[in-house]
Amino acid sequence: xxxxxxxxxxxxxxxxxxxxxxxxxxxxxxxxxxxxxxxxxxxxxxxxxxxxxxxxxxxxxxxxxxxxxxxxxxxxxxxxxxxxxxxxxxxxxxxxxxxxxxxxx
Ligand SMILES: [Zn+2]
Numbered sequence: 001x002x003x004x005x006x007x008x009x010x011x012x013x014x015x016x017x018x019x020x021x022x023x024x025x026x027x028x029x030x031x032x033x034x035x036x037x038x039x040x041x042x043x044x045x046x047x048x049x050x051x052x053x054x055x056x057x058x059x060x061x062x063x064x065x066x067x068x069x070x071x072x073x074x075x076x077x078x079x080x081x082x083x084x085x086x087x088x089x090x091x092x093x094x095x096x097x098x099x100x101x102x103x104x105x
Pocket of ligand 1 (some may be wrong): 020025026055082085086087088089090
């Protein structure tokens, strides 16, 4: 079995692991969060943690107590192979556009 590398993340009182190799652009609807042995998307994780009202999943999810948005803006972490795999929707700061994305079934 392949070792899965991940970052411990939190949202409210909920804890999960952000899987490094599954965290691909734009993230929101990608199943890259290991939560109670289930693989879910950041959007689902935020919903399950009861923080969906925060609107911005990158602000709702924290890594080491720091907002994911801050970690990504500062370049401390990024989507997996982001230089080659980019949806071109990640640059938008208009969260509603991403959160309301209904293209993923
Ligand atoms: Zn991107």
